[in-house]
Amino acid sequence: MLNAIWAFMIIIAVITGFITGNLSLVAKAVIEGASDGVTLVLGMLGVMCFWTGIMEIAEKGGVMRFISSLLRPVTKLLFKNLNKNEPAMGAIVMNMAANLLGMGNAATPLGLRAMQLLDEKNGGRKKASHEMCMFVLINTASIQLIPTTVILLRQNMGSASPGEIILPVWLVSVAALLVGVLSIKLFRKAEKK
């Protein structure tokens, strides 16, 4: 998909530049954009390293386990058909804790493990189980305690208060997830009819 989008972006830029007579600006943007892209990533390098380092400590030092134990009541509500001692439930809870901490590296393998376990429980059927849909939905909604990348980009662009977006981000992501969960329940009901 990104293949098409990227090509589309560049073609549109060249055509629009030709029509509006901005082609020289587009040429300048190629050079500047490419070198600014490097600055962008290099500007994030330090914090990305530091943060993944801290998160490794969170994983090994028990903070992740603690957070996953806090999540148990929530997952019990969302996955009513799963027993709390099931391995799939364990993987789901750990995946959610890793996402909450913004540990993409740890979250994905746990999430894939959970999907495989749910697939087995589903008997390898072609049709997804409701639990799978719910679990993927949760993973497509980002609930993150500290949105590191965004704060960092804001700081690098000279924001007076890079972190002020944390509270709105929490509220908005929870509200968006609630919309998702509510809609998934409604779609399921509609499907049964």
Place this chain on the structure above:
Amino acid sequence: MSISDMILPLFIGIIIFSGLYRGIPIFDTFLKGAKEGLSNAFSILPSIIGLYTAVCMLRASGAIDLICHGLSFLTDKIGFPSEVLPLALLRPVSGGASVAVLSDVLKTFGPDSFPGKVASVIAGSTETTFYTMTVYFAATRVKDTRYTLKSALLADLAGILFGAVAVRLLL
């Protein structure tokens, strides 16, 4: 001092303290994770360069302004900043493209402008829906994903609209 300023240091403090309490080799563990972060950052470098350059070309050609102005009659009615539309469109598709477009908005309008704040909140509270769905279902034998995409996109739409509302009310 605001709450947001306290969250990060307190969070790090708690993590270090619990690591000490558990008796793990703190700095060695840190190094292991930090090295992973380093290789991650380098692995995303080519895609960010490619995507960011494409976004800069679009911006320079005037295409982004044309699209945003063209659709502003829709967004103005609900008080949504049309400058954030490119981010809203690309967010569910690609994480790299979102970083590129978010940086472009922050650079063009400033991180503390209304569009800059809305773009930040939206980027922080939504995910790359299509990518996540593809990867997760690829681990199973499922072919029919039922209502997953519909619900996930509804949640994204809600996040995008709520983002503007939250910035208006809270910041």
